[in-house]
Each structure stands twice: as C-alpha cells, then as structure tokens.
Amino acid sequence: MTATLSAGLAGGTQRSTPDPQAAGEAPERPRAPAGRPSRGRPYATGLVTLWLSLVVLLPLAALTVTSTEHGWGGFWDALSAPSALAALRVTVLVAAVVAVLNAVMGTLLAWVLVRDDFPGKAVVNALIDLPFALPTIVASIVLLSLYGPDSPIHVQLNATRYGLVVALAFVTLPFVVRSVQPVLIEADKEVEEAAASLGAGGLTIFRRVILPTLGPAIISGTGLAFARAIGEFGSVVLIGGNIPRHTQVASQYIQQQIEIDQPVNAAAVSVALLAMAFLTLFVLRLVSARSLRREAAS
Amino acid sequence: MITVTGARKSYGAFAALDGVSIDIPAGSLTALLGPSGSGKSTLLRSVAGLEGLDEGSVVINGKDVTGIPPQQRGIGFVFQHYAAFKHMTVRDNVAFGLRIRRRPKTEIARKVDELLEIVGLAGFQHRYPAQLSGGQRQRMALARALAVDPEVLLLDEPFGALDAQVRADLRRWLRRLHDEVHVTTVLVTHDQEEALDVADRIAVLNKGRIEQVGDPQALYDRPANDFVMSFLGQVAHLGGRLVRPHDIVLSRDRAEAYAADARVTGSPGVVSAQVDRIVRLGFEVRVELTSEEGSRLEVQTTRGTADELALLPGETVFARVAHPVAEALAG
Secondary structure (H helix, E strand, C coil), rough: CCHHHHHHHHHHHHCCCHHHHHHHCCCCCCCCCCCCCCCCCHHHHHHHHHHHHHHHHHHHHHHHHHHCCCCHHHHHHHCHHHHHHHHHHHHHHHHHHHHHHHHHHHHHHHHHHHCCCCHHHHHHHCCCCCHHHHCCCHHHHHHHHHHHHCCCCCCCCCHHHHHHHHHHHHHHHHHHHHHHHHHHCCCCCHHHHHHHCCCCCCCHHHHHHHHHHHHHHHHHHHHHHHHHHHHHCCHHCCCCCCCCCCCCCCCHHHHHHHHHHCCHHHHHHHHHHHHHHHHHHHHHHHHHHHHHHHHHCC | EEEEEEEEEEEEEEEEEEEEEEEEEEEEEEECCCCCCCCCHHHHHHHHHHCCCCEEEECCEEECEEECHHHHHHHHEEECCCCCCCCCCCHHHHHHHHCCHHHHHHHHHHHHHHHHHHHHHHHHHHCCCHHHHHHHHHHHHHHHHHHCCCCCCECCCCCCCCCCHHHHHHHHHHHHHHHHHHCCCEEEEEEEEHHHHHEEEEEEECCCEEEEEEEEEHHHHHCCCCCHHCCCCCCCCCCCEEEHHHHHECCCCCHHHHHHHHCCCCCCCCCCEEEEEEEEECCCEEEEEEEEECCEEEEEEEEHHHHHHHCCCCCEEEEEECCCCCCCCCC
C-alpha cells in the first residue's frame, strides 16, 4: 500500500467515516492521472498477463525448453550442423538483401505516391497492401507462374536465391512504403524551400534535409521487413525449391527436421530465428526512442 | 533594389497577383501589408523564386532573376513557422548555407559565432530547434538567412506564430537589427500595427493589386482610398464620411461645437450623439456613442480630455472633426 493511499485512509477516518472501506472509495482519494500506470486495476493486469502467457510467453518458454532437451551441448550441436548453419546463413543473407531493396524502393514508392500526381494513383496506392493481404502461398504460385519453369517471359528464377529475393520482396513490399508515407505527408515543405533559398540543390536537399527526416521511418520499415523476411515460409516454399545449402531457408529447414522427427534440431533453429527477430525489434525501439528524444526534447 | 514589373499569377480562376509593379529601394525595410488572399505572400515568394510568375519580371540589384531558381537569387528567406532543420543543432542550422558554399571551416565557425551573438543565441549553439522557444527559433532562422550575406532579406509573416508580447519585442529587435545590417528587407504582414511599427515603407495590397505605396506617416494621414484608410488604422463614420476615431472631438456645448466646426474646411459637420458606454484602457479612453441618425460611433480620446468632459452614459454630446486630416482622398 502506498503512503498516499494510507494518508487518504487516515483522512477518511477523521472525517467521521468509520468504515475505512468507504473512505477508500471517497472521491478525495488521490487518483493516478489518466494514462499513468496505476495499481488499481488488478483484474485487467491479471487478464492481460494470463493472455500473454497462454499465447506468447509459455509457447516461447516451451520452445526454449525443447531446444535444450539434450542439454546445451545438444543445442549447440543442432545449431552448428552444417545444413542448419547453411539454412540460417541463406535466410539472413536473402533477408538482408530484401531489406536493403525495400529501403530504397519503398522510399521511392512512398515518394512517388505522396509527391507526384498521375492517373491511377489511388489504384497503385491500394495495390501496395495486396502482397501483405494475399495468402503467402498464393504469392508463391503467382510468382512461380511468371518466373517458374514455364515462364512466359523466359525468366526462370525457381530454385535460385534470386527467386527467394523476389518472393520475399513481394511479401514485404508494404512495410517501408507504409511507414515512410505518413512522415512524408506530414513533412514541412517550407523546410525544403528554406534549404533551396540557402542555395541547396535538389540532391543536397534530399540528402541533408529530407533523408534525415525520413530516416527513422525508413529504418523502422526496413527492420520490420527484415524481421518478416527471416521467418517467411509460404511465399518461398514453391519458388525456392527447398534445395539444402542453396535455397533452403531456416523455416523450411525447421519443417524438414520436424518431418524427420528431430524436434530438438527444429527447436534450436527456431530459437535462433526468435533471437534474431527479438534483436531486430530491440534495435528498432532504440532508434525510434533516440529520434523521439531529439524531436520532442525540452 | 528590387523591381517587380507587371507581375501576374493565377491559381485556376483565382488571380493572386493581378498586375503588380513595385520598386523596393536598396537598404529599405518595406512591409507588404494586406488581408489574407491579397497576394502579399505570393508577391514575396515570387521575388524569392519559390513561386513562378505567369507574367511580369523580377529584377534584384540590376539582375533580371525572373527565370532563375531561388538557389541563385542571393536571397535570405524567413518563414512564418520557422522551417527549422529539426535534426540539426542551432549551429548546424545557421552554418547550412555556408557549408553548401564550401567555405573554409574556420570562416564558417567565425561567421556562425558572430551571427549567434547578434541574434542573442550565443549560448544555444548545441541545442536542437525543439529545445528553443518560438521567438528563439525565429531568431535562429533569421541568423541562418543572414549567414549567406543575402542581397535581399525576405520575411513571410515572421512573427505571425508568436504571442503578442514576443511579437512586439521581436519586431523592435528586427528594426534595430536592420539599422545595423542595412540589408534590403521585405516583410509580409497582415498586422497594420506591425507594419507601422517596423517598416520605413509600406505597400498596401488588396485583391492582387497594390493600392498605395509610401512611408507609414503618409499612408496613415493621406490614404489613397477607403480601403487603405480602413486597413491602416481604425475608422469611424461621421456625417457619412470615414475619419479616424482619435480625430473626433466631443463637446457638451452645441454653440461651441458649431463655431469650432466652421473653422475646419471640408468638415463633415457636427453630429449629435448619445453616450452608450465609456471604456477606460489606461491612457486611452474609448467612448461608444449612437448618433442621431442611429448609427454607431466610436471615439478615441485621452484620459485627461475624458476627465474634463466627465461624460456619463445617456448624455447627449456633439461630435465634430478636430482638423481636416486622415480622410480618404478618393473615397
């Protein structure tokens, strides 16, 4: 019980309210301001804790336990198996390439959608979300029909790492666009005019004025795209070809290990993916906290 | 010296500038004054090159800059909402133009320090704009614009986003700065008091045209028309004419009022009116009256005069003009 609360109770008793329970309900009792953490809602906190435990925390814990079923040595053996390492390496490599592609093309797309006017702009704008909304396996079939063995344009990317890149770029398209777009809409055009009046050309304005403003949004969009690309399964399953040590990504390796009844191997690689996703999100939090501090410092 | 000739600019059917020609003398501080939509900002922005003209030309210090982009016009521009580079410190903001011009580091450092001293931000160079007050941000923006030694300094409602006290301080400060720096300065404002306070020349704009250009005193005392008269100060209707409320004299004595009025040539005559309300605003006293024809009349007088008259609400008094001034020439 906090000091303020007991003081409130004491005051309540003096005001000839003999029942301390009633004093606790009195409006004079100091209340936590709206939006601030308060200790007064035990049911809500309990329910949220239970829910998070059931759907997130306990499964994660169970996974970690499974991965160390054969001790930490077994965990390391599972993780350092050549095919597991190869799958992780391909995953990170392809996801990194896709993230960089997204950073550039996503920013460009957002720019065109905000600053340029062209017929059909609304349609293109709506189209951006489609890859995200589409079931990923459908994405895989869509790409296979264009870049597959029967490619109508004679570009065959199936069972190559390029195929993986295309599939993941397709699925992660909206992330950078949708995080940069609102920042660009909000961006003060007068700042660009100020730079122009000071003698800055178009390229300098972009590099020294616009890009720093968009930076946090680009980084956060790219980070989310990277995190999504690391764990992607459905969209690569058909076009990737699942060739071990070449196009087999971590999620496919995990499925393979489950199928051949090696749950420890599967769990170990899963934990590695989990760690990477967690690290990515952690870095994103740091970046956004830093830029927020600078913008709103007082 | 800035010369704008025959400037026209339309946005669709709306003519923002409808044939504007103006000379702005070198070293002057000229205010472009007008209501919103009068074209004053468009005129300023087309001098800066931030807006292209449909017709007409802009010449700055003898050089025709009509088709030239803002980067090459040698201007400094200050925006109403500061347009600060939020991700840069105060020092980097001010140094921006000099870095673009690839000046030596020592020169940039010296110049920036000097400017921060002038605008009173000497201790603030490592702060970010978000850590400054509105007035400080605008002074930073001014230092940033002055850093590149502009041939002309253009200010678009520079004090519009600040509160009244800061606004008054800052415009007097700008006046003193201008007396030191002497750069040809054009300031856009919709606030007549600001224009009268700070500028040595005022151009009044209305509906994309220039109504009158001149020094503040001339415009106030000899407005070219009713628009200029009513925009540049308060007006009252007396005997069907526009006059300044402080040019109206009230007296209790009918005979005295008529005798005094006879000595004023071209006077609108004596009007009898009933006192509704007396508002004391410190030194100034505002008397609200209803004239015999039933129209409302406001008179500004001093505390001394009001005390002498000892007016009470409900009394009838006689209003006349003090002297034949401040009347629109072509009403």
